[in-house]
Amino acid sequence: KVAYASNEDLIRYRKQHLGKSLSLQYKIPIKMVRGAGQYLMDQYGKKYLDTVNNVAHVGHEHYTVVKAGQEQMALINTNSRYLHENINTLTKELIETLPQELNVLHFVNSGSEANELAIRMVKANTGERDIIASEVGYHGNSNMCIDISSYKFDGKGGHGAPEHTHIFPLPDKFRGKYRGEHAGKNYAKEVQKLIDNIHKKGRGVGAFIIEPIISCGGQIELPDGFLAEAYKKIRAAGGLCISDEVQVGCGRMGKTFWGFQQHNVIPDIVTIGKPLGNGHPIAAVACTQEVANRFANGMEYFNTFGGNPVSCAIATEVLRTIKREKLQENALKVGTYLKDELKKLSEVFPIIGDVRGQGLFLGFELVDSNMNPLPAQADYLANRMKYHGILMSTDGPDYNVLKIKPPMVFTKENAEALIFYLKKIFAEDFMQL
Numbered sequence: 430k431v432a433y434a435s436n437e438d439l440i441r442y443r444k445q446h447l448g449k450s451l452s453l454q455y456k457i458p459i460k461m462v463r464g465a466g467q468y469l470m471d472q473y474g475k476k477y478l479d480t481v482n483n484v485a486h487v488g489h490e491h492y493t494v495v496k497a498g499q500e501q502m503a504l505i506n507t508n509s510r511y512l513h514e515n516i517n518t519l520t521k522e523l524i525e526t527l528p529q530e531l532n533v534l535h536f537v538n539s540g541s542e543a544n545e546l547a548i549r550m551v552k553a554n555t556g557e558r559d560i561i562a563s564e565v566g567y568h569g570n571s572n573m574c575i576d577i578s579s580y581k582f583d584g585k586g587g588h589g590a591p592e593h594t595h596i597f598p599l600p601d602k603f604r605g606k607y608r609g610e611h612a613g614k615n616y617a618k619e620v621q622k623l624i625d626n627i628h629k630k631g632r633g634v635g636a637f638i639i640e641p642i643i644s645c646g647g648q649i650e651l652p653d654g655f656l657a658e659a660y661k662k663i664r665a666a667g668g669l670c671i672s673d674e675v676q677v678g679c680g681r682m683g684k685t686f687w688g689f690q691q692h693n694v695i696p697d698i699v700t701i702g703k704p705l706g707n708g709h710p711i712a713a714v715a716c717t718q719e720v721a722n723r724f725a726n727g728m729e730y731f732n733t734f735g736g737n738p739v740s741c742a743i744a745t746e747v748l749r750t751i752k753r754e755k756l757q758e759n760a761l762k763v764g765t766y767l768k769d770e771l772k773k774l775s776e777v778f779p780i781i782g783d784v785r786g787q788g789l790f791l792g793f794e795l796v797d798s799n800m801n802p803l804p805a806q807a808d809y810l811a812n813r814m815k816y817h818g819i820l821m822s823t824d825g826p827d828y829n830v831l832k833i834k835p836p837m838v839f840t841k842e843n844a845e846a847l848i849f850y851l852k853k854i855f856a857e858d859f860m861q862l
């Protein structure tokens with residue numbers, strides 16, 4: 430018989446022996462013991478509807494994905510210096526989802542590693558190290574990724590932007606610097622200002638990196654025309670354009686498989702992470718032949734785990750499951766329904782200042798009548814929803830945005846349940862927190 434530790438014991442041990450800057454979700458942390466589809470179960474058998482986890486893309490512990498990993502694990506797992514069908518098959522199936530220009534892949538193990546490699550490619554291609562990125566953007570936990578993540582270096586424990594990082598204002602149409610119909614053009618002008626500053630220092634532009642919907646920024650949808658305009662300016666300055674699809678990729682946006690495709694642009698480099706392995710650590714960098722050729726300057730790129738047969742078997746099955754179960758279509762259908770319902774809710778409860786996002790990557794922002802952010806109320810809401818068995822997360826520079834990015838098997842009935850409980854909690858008197 431296994432003797433399970435109490436949650437208190439687990440917490441005490443973590444505090445002593447695990448990294449001191451790790452955090453725990455919720456005021457009273459949960460121990461999850463099982464996952465299935467869009468649901469999780471804690472140690473007491475309580476079932477939760479998961480609206481947070483965009484890693485368990487095709488559903489927690491999806492049967493055929495688990496099976497693909499188990500079967501390959503029992504046969505062979507090696508590094509990519511040996512030939513294997515799995516890496517070629519995955520490459521072929523992943524490339525089919527991308528514009529034809531982006532037809533070279535490097536496999537890595539995390540979103541951070543993907544962005545880290547993308548920046549190495551930029552340096553090898555352009556000879557420049559100046560990177561332009563968004564305010565409150567997040568691109569990963571490595572040295573280089575932190576250096577381009579305003580979410581981190583402008584936040585607690587951070588020391589501001591490093592010399593070679595250039596940050597434009599969060600392109601937020603709701604509470605940002607520019608609003609209204611010219612927002613896209615105006616934010617693009619901010620990018621041009623940064624390009625000019627880099628030139629004034631006698632240096633050149635390496636790259637521009639952004640997510641198609643800025644997740645840590647609070648599910649910020651890019652204003653119309655912004656991305657195309659920014660790409661034009663970056664390319665005119667000789668820089669490369671990177672689309673960080675770690676959160677939004679693989680069909681989540683509903684209308685398109687990749688986020689950048691909603692903006693009529695083709696990046697030079699695309700970074701892919703979280704959903705690709707449905708919880709197993711596999712990520713990828715897609716780029717053009719030209720970018721890949723310039724990166725291959727004689728130095729071998731070796732990655733012990735990147736592209737191993739087990740990871741590739743899993744990722745291939747994830748891609749096939751998205752197609753087979755029509756999950757991109759589901760994201761569009763259920764996401765559109767949920768967004769409409771949230772908009773209706775915002776008319777009844779004006780504390781919901783803005784509803785935004787695409788497909789199953791949505792968010793809503795809590796503000797008072799003067800547009801001031803309400804983080805305490807957002808936190809209250811997330812914790813009350815947890816009580817009712819629905820997991821939600823908060824984010825954004827002011828932590829007043831509720832994010833909705835569930836496994837893609839999320840149903841209309843799940844959306845109805847979410848709306849039902851949101852209504853119930855918004856009717857509680859919690860403005861005075």
Ligand code: PMP
Nearest residue numbers: 539540541567568569673675676
């Ligand atoms: N890019 C984005 C947009 C992310 O949200 C994250 C992780 N939250 C990363 C990169 C880094 O990915 P990982 O945690 O897998 O290293």
